[in-house]
Amino acid sequence: MTADMWDVIIVGAGLSGLSAAYLLKKRDAKLRILVLEGKDRVGGRTMTTEIPSANGVDHWDFGGQWVGSTQTHVLELIKELGLETYPQFNIGKKVLHVGGPSAKVRTYRTSTPALSPLVLLDFTQLIWKIDRLCATVCVQDPLKTPFAVDLDSMTLHSYIEQHAWTSELKDEMGLFSRTLSGMEPSQMSFLFFLLYAKAAGGVLRLLESTPGSAQELKIKGGTQQLSECLAERVGWKNVRLGSAVTAIWQDAEHARVTTATDTLLCRAVIVTCPPHLAAKIHYEPALPSQREFLTQNMPMGHMIKFIITYQTAFWKEKDFSGEIVAGSSTNCPFSATFDATSPSGNAALVGFIAGKQASQWSSKEAGERREAVLSSLVKYLGPEAASFIHYEEKDWAKEDYSGGCPVNVMAPGLLTYYHPSLTKPCGRIHWAGTETATEWCGYMSGAIQAGQRAALEVLAELCPTTLTQDEQEALWHNEAVNSHAQQTPSTNLMYLSTSKAVVITALTIGAALLLARRPNVLQNLKIYFTNVFSKTKSYTFLF
Numbered sequence: 001m002t003a004d005m006w007d008v009i010i011v012g013a014g015l016s017g018l019s020a021a022y023l024l025k026k027r028d029a030k031l032r033i034l035v036l037e038g039k040d041r042v043g044g045r046t047m048t049t050e051i052p053s054a055n056g057v058d059h060w061d062f063g064g065q066w067v068g069s070t071q072t073h074v075l076e077l078i079k080e081l082g083l084e085t086y087p088q089f090n091i092g093k094k095v096l097h098v099g100g101p102s103a104k105v106r107t108y109r110t111s112t113p114a115l116s117p118l119v120l121l122d123f124t125q126l127i128w129k130i131d132r133l134c135a136t137v138c139v140q141d142p143l144k145t146p147f148a149v150d151l152d153s154m155t156l157h158s159y160i161e162q163h164a165w166t167s168e169l170k171d172e173m174g175l176f177s178r179t180l181s182g183m184e185p186s187q188m189s190f191l192f193f194l195l196y197a198k199a200a201g202g203v204l205r206l207l208e209s210t211p212g213s214a215q216e217l218k219i220k221g222g223t224q225q226l227s228e229c230l231a232e233r234v235g236w237k238n239v240r241l242g243s244a245v246t247a248i249w250q251d252a253e254h255a256r257v258t259t260a261t262d263t264l265l266c267r268a269v270i271v272t273c274p275p276h277l278a279a280k281i282h283y284e285p286a287l288p289s290q291r292e293f294l295t296q297n298m299p300m301g302h303m304i305k306f307i308i309t310y311q312t313a314f315w316k317e318k319d320f321s322g323e324i325v326a327g328s329s330t331n332c333p334f335s336a337t338f339d340a341t342s343p344s345g346n347a348a349l350v351g352f353i354a355g356k357q358a359s360q361w362s363s364k365e366a367g368e369r370r371e372a373v374l375s376s377l378v379k380y381l382g383p384e385a386a387s388f389i390h391y392e393e394k395d396w397a398k399e400d401y402s403g404g405c406p407v408n409v410m411a412p413g414l415l416t417y418y419h420p421s422l423t424k425p426c427g428r429i430h431w432a433g434t435e436t437a438t439e440w441c442g443y444m445s446g447a448i449q450a451g452q453r454a455a456l457e458v459l460a461e462l463c464p465t466t467l468t469q470d471e472q473e474a475l476w477h478n479e480a481v482n483s484h485a486q487q488t489p490s491t492n493l494m495y496l497s498t499s500k501a502v503v504i505t506a507l508t509i510g511a512a513l514l515l516a517r518r519p520n521v522l523q524n525l526k527i528y529f530t531n532v533f534s535k536t537k538s539y540t541f542l543f
């Protein structure tokens with residue numbers, strides 16, 4: 001072996017790449033592993049930065065931040081690395097502004113959004129329908145999902161247009177899509193949306209901050225520590241920063257990985273960068289056309305995340321939680337804000353400018369953007385919002401080697417035709433990254449799961465005895481799925497679901513019309529729904 005001969009080269013030192021490296025090292029300490037990273041830091045789409053705050057500087061996450069107790073892969077890693085979590089603060093009044101600039105700004109204390117009874121009814125029936133479809137999705141092989149082709153032929157937007165009745169709910173669902181993925185509902189396949197929700201355990205998990213949901217907990221000291229600790233365990237000498245991979249060549253004996261300054265030989269490669277960036281690497285021989293077509297057509301979301309620090313958490317003093325949700329038609333630049341007060345008590349708010357608003361506001365002057373954010377905060381939380389200590393923002397579309405965030409999505413028609421090629425190894429090249437995860441795809445936990453799965457694939461080739469029986473079986477299952485996946489014939493989803501939909505719709509509209517004539521019954525209904533939901537769920541409109 002020469003100095004430039006490695007067993008495994010991993011492209012990308014985000015959570016997926018470093019989790020892969022760590023698992024490889026744990027299974028066989030003799031393996032020569034090199035992680036090549038384009039940025040001058042590890043962590044990828046996680047980034048923890050120090051900014052001025054009430055008591056000196058403190059840390060905030062400008063990339064991935066929340067974890068939930070059902071996200072087993074990230075929670076296990078947090079535990080193993082000796083890090084600690086703390087709950088997201090969500091006590092007090094929440095603010096909801098949807099339906100246009102002149103629409104009423106609502107505040108509510110309950111865990112349900114302050115929707116009118118009719119919209120709440122609409123919300124309930126829509127989520128019920130989506131959740132039922134979600135339950136039918138096969139995450140490992142989406143083509144096995146009943147009516148896969150039909151579901152993949154429509155966008156999230158077209159589904160909402162067909163199945164939501166009120167314009168307020170349509171506005172809300174746009175907000176949801178934007179804050180979830182940085183994309184508009186019109187840009188995403190409905191089947192992809194269902195797959196994404198199924199991988200998280202259901203639609204409501206994406207919305208909520210209740211136990212098990214996506215916005216439940218945060219990591220003390222920030223999420224970038226996960227990657228820093230992993231790099232420490234893998235050995236910093238095995239992680240080369242500022243080393244973007246430009247080409248991967250393969251022949252019968254080796255893979256050859258090139259950066260601007262080096263050519264390195266190895267036995268296996270794990271590529272963990274987001275699919276739209278993996279598509280920019282030159283491959284020789286060329287990758288199968290299905291893979292090329294897929295990755296060239298998976299757009300990345302767009303988000304600008306901001307943190308504003310304050311002397312005191314004035315919103316808490318005024319009995320606000322810090323949670324504001326605002327629709328794109330309200331002239332507010334951000335979609336959502338939350339309390340981001342640090343564990344050491346430094347007051348802060350975190351917010352997201354996302355989707356079409358991110359692309360509109362991204363080209364404006366930073367000062368203009370900041371003023372627009374502040375004036376909306378003043379409008380919703382009061383004049384104290386103007387007296388901040390520090391405003392810091394990160395536009396992920398402008399970040400080299402990320403090119404947007406939080407996740408690549410799939411446009412209609414891609415999943416049903418090209419999905420297997422997302423994870424199917426190409427010779428010595430294996431694919432990871434959160435986009436390839438089957439649990440919590442798009443999240444930090446998914447990034448870890450995908451990295452570990454790719455590491456096991458490589459171990460199966462290089463040192464199969466290190467795999468357990470269960471791991472071998474899981475890999476065989478994946479292989480079988482990849483090689484047998486076929487296009488599901490087009491079906492009559494619309495006809496089959498129409499009769500049920502007509503009955504449900506007729507019953508619900510009838511009930512709504514009846515109730516609309518009796519305002520006190522409406523009020524009772526609102527209280528009833530509020531109680532039912534507050535006993536079971538808490539909705540938070542992010543991730």
Ligand SMILES: Cc1cc2nc3c(=O)[nH]c(=O)nc-3n(C[C@H](O)[C@H](O)[C@H](O)COP(=O)(O)OP(=O)(O)OC[C@H]3O[C@@H](n4cnc5c(N)ncnc54)[C@H](O)[C@@H]3O)c2cc1C
Nearest residue numbers: 012014015016038044045064065066245273401405434444
């Ligand atoms: C603003 C924002 C908010 C988010 N919020 C949450 C949240 O609350 N909870 C949650 O779980 N997730 C959240 N996410 C998503 C989460 O951060 C990602 O899912 C996760 O970090 C992805 O990890 P990864 O390793 O798959 O990809 P990445 O982190 O993107 O890692 C890929 C690495 O590859 C490198 N790279 C790219 N091209 C090359 C090349 N040619 N050569 C070498 N290196 C290359 C990149 O620099 C990067 O370091 C958020 C993300 C953002 C940005």
